[in-house]
Structures are given as C-alpha cells and as structure tokens.
Amino acid sequence: MIRFEGVSRRYGEQAAVDRVTLEVPRGSICVLLGESGSGKSTLMRMVNRLVEPSAGRVLVDGRDVAGADPEELRRGIGYVIQSVGLFPHWRVADNIATVPRLLGWEPARIAARVETLLELVGLEATLFRDRFPHELSGGQAQRVGLARALAADPPLLLMDEPFSALDPGTRRGLQVALREIHAETGKTILFVTHDVEEALALADRLAVLDQGQLVAQGRPAALLEGAAQGPVRRIFGEESLAFHRLATLPARSLARVGDADALPMLPADATLKQALMLMLSENSARLALPAEAGFGGGTLHWTDLVTAR
Numbered sequence: 001m002i003r004f005e006g007v008s009r010r011y012g013e014q015a016a017v018d019r020v021t022l023e024v025p026r027g028s029i030c031v032l033l034g035e036s037g038s039g040k041s042t043l044m045r046m047v048n049r050l051v052e053p054s055a056g057r058v059l060v061d062g063r064d065v066a067g068a069d070p071e072e073l074r075r076g077i078g079y080v081i082q083s084v085g086l087f088p089h090w091r092v093a094d095n096i097a098t099v100p101r102l103l104g105w106e107p108a109r110i111a112a113r114v115e116t117l118l119e120l121v122g123l124e125a126t127l128f129r130d131r132f133p134h135e136l137s138g139g140q141a142q143r144v145g146l147a148r149a150l151a152a153d154p155p156l157l158l159m160d161e162p163f164s165a166l167d168p169g170t171r172r173g174l175q176v177a178l179r180e181i182h183a184e185t186g187k188t189i190l191f192v193t194h195d196v197e198e199a200l201a202l203a204d205r206l207a208v209l210d211q212g213q214l215v216a217q218g219r220p221a222a223l224l225e226g227a228a229q230g231p232v233r234r235i236f237g238e239e240s241l242a243f244h245r246l247a248t249l250p251a252r253s254l255a256r257v258g259d260a261d262a263l264p265m266l267p268a269d270a271t272l273k274q275a276l277m278l279m280l281s282e283n284s285a286r287l288a289l290p291a292e293a294g295f296g297g298g299t300l301h302w303t304d305l306v307t308a309r
C-alpha cells in the first residue's frame with residue numbers, strides 16, 4: 001500500500017530522515033515509533049506531500065506520489081493530527097462533511113454519512129451533530145477529527161500523535177475505538193507516536209526510528225523477542241522490556257487445561273500484560289480464560305507468566 005524507497009529529507013547539514021526503506025502492507029496498522037526529533041512526522045508527511053523527499057521516492061498503491069496533484073492526493077488520504085484542527089465556527093456535522101462537500105456529494109448522502117461516522121467513532125449523532133468545537137472535550141474533538149478523516153472513505157489514514165494531548169483513560173478509550181474501527185473498515189493506517197505502550201496497543205507492525213534512520217521493523221512480538229539491542233533497547237526502556245514483551249503475546253499462549261471455577265476471568269483476546277495487571281488488581285495468582293472458537297478455555301498461572309520467554 002505504502003512503500004518508502006530509500007527516502008531522505010535533509011535540512012541543511014541535518015538529515016531529518018535518512019535513507020528509509022519501509023513497506024506498509026494494505027489493511028495493517030503500522031506504527032512509527034521513536035523519540036522526539038527522530039523523524040517520524042517528517043517521514044509520514046512525505047506520504048501526503050506536506051514534505052518532499054530530498055532523495056528516494058514514496059509509492060502509494062504502486063504510484064509515485066511525486067507525480068500526483070497534491071490537493072487530489074490529500075483528498076484521498078485521511079489525516080489526523082494532535083491539535084485536531086477543526087474549524088471553530090463550523091458545527092460538528094459541517095466539519096465532518098468538509099471533504100464530501102469538496103467532492104460534490106448530495107446533501108442527503110452527506111447527512112447520512114455524518115450520522116454513520118458519528119456512531120462509528122462512538123458519539124451519539126443527535127447529541128453531537130450540531131455542536132461547535134468549543135462545546136467538545138478533547139477526547140470528543142479527537143473523535144470528530146477521526147470521523148472527518150474517514151468521511152470520504154479513504155483507504156489510507158495518516159495519524160500523527162493524535163491522542164498525545166489526552167489523559168491516559170481517554171487515550172486508552174480512543175486506542176480501543178481505533179482498533180475496532182480498523183477491524184470494521186480494514187483501512188491501512190500509518191500512526192506516529194513516541195509512546196511505547198500506545199505503539200504496542202495498536203501496532204500490527206512497528207517501525208522504529210532513531211536519528212532519522214529506521215533501526216528496526218516488524219511484528220511487535222518478533223521485534224521484542226529475545227534480548228533487544230541498541231536503540232530499540234533504549235527506546236523501549238531497558239528495565240521495562242520484559243513487561244512490554246508481555247503486551248505482544250496472547251494470554252492463551254500460556255493457558256493450561258484446568259478448573260477455572262471462581263477465578264477472575266480474562267477477555268478471550270487478552271494479552272499477557274493484561275493478565276498480569278488483572279492478577280495484581282485481583283490479588284489472584286491464577287486466572288480463567290474463556291473458551292472460544294478453536295480454543296477450549298483454561299487457566300493461566302502466575303508462575304508460567306513470570307518464567308515466559
């Protein structure tokens with residue numbers, strides 16, 4: 001879907017992005033992770049031509065974006081940023097309808113689309129449609145921003161630290177909402193964050209940037225397998241690596257057959273990190289895992305979890 005081929009971006013002597021080659025498969029959530037100044041936003045903004053590469057090229061669906069008309073390109077790519085950027089004097093519905101209007105959709109089709117999108121992002125249409133941006137909380141505004149980016153049903157979404165200004169609870173809620181929307185719509189999503197937990201909560205694939213260079217890429221579990229070295233070790237935090245690794249593994253991978261009666265119950269798709277958190281909060285060294293298609297259910301034991309590799 002997106003292919004960066006040896007792309008660099010220089011500002012004077014400095015390479016903000018340095019010879020990055022990376023493929024983002026169709027339908028995946030690929031997270032660009034790195035410390036502040038590592039080049040994440042610069043790399044992402046090459047996709048919708050807010051930044052032009054000094055070298056290399058960016059392909060979307062096999063086509064070099066350098067040959068596309070920037071306005072037209074951007075209309076086909078959803079873009080969500082931290083500051084949301086809603087038009088303050090427009091109601092929520094009008095904000096969401098920005099691109100469909102530009103595309104000349106009929107009013108009835110636009111109104112129906114706005115309703116669908118508000119529901120999709122978890123906002124009741126009758127309550128929110130006619131509000132102005134200043135009548136929304138930060139989390140609600142970000143949901144509207146997401147609805148606006150999805151309005152014309154673009155196959156690709158670029159999301160640049162969209163949840164960074166929100167409190168931890170709201171942020172987790174939006175991460176869950178985004179995963180659900182992704183499962184429902186199958187969009188390809190390129191997501192920038194410097195937050196390791198957010199990256200692991202969202203990513204099908206991770207691309208780790210350090211000083212403009214791509215230093216690791218792949219599935220989160222593979223990336224954190226064994227002893228991560230160098231910048232990856234630093235970015236994930238040496239003392240937290242084992243904990244983060246638990247977030248990449250399904251709880252059911254360590255399930256034993258056993259009597260689960262009266263034990264605290266995990267969701268079927270929980271990770272080992274969620275299991276550890278539930279054990280701590282419930283003061284229970286054992287948990288139950290529900291049966292699901294292809295899995296007969298079972299129990300999870302603290303001793304297995306702490307010795308997991």
Ligand SMILES: Nc1ncnc2c1ncn2[C@@H]1O[C@H](COP(=O)(O)OP(=O)(O)OP(=O)(O)O)[C@@H](O)[C@H]1O
Binds near residue numbers: 016036
């Ligand atoms: N227009 C510009 N002119 C000069 N330098 C720039 C410009 N844009 C970015 N840079 C530099 O390029 C480097 C990478 O910036 P970028 O914004 O891509 O990093 P980032 O990883 O997204 O950081 P953050 O998480 O803080 O947003 C930084 O050192 C930044 O100062």
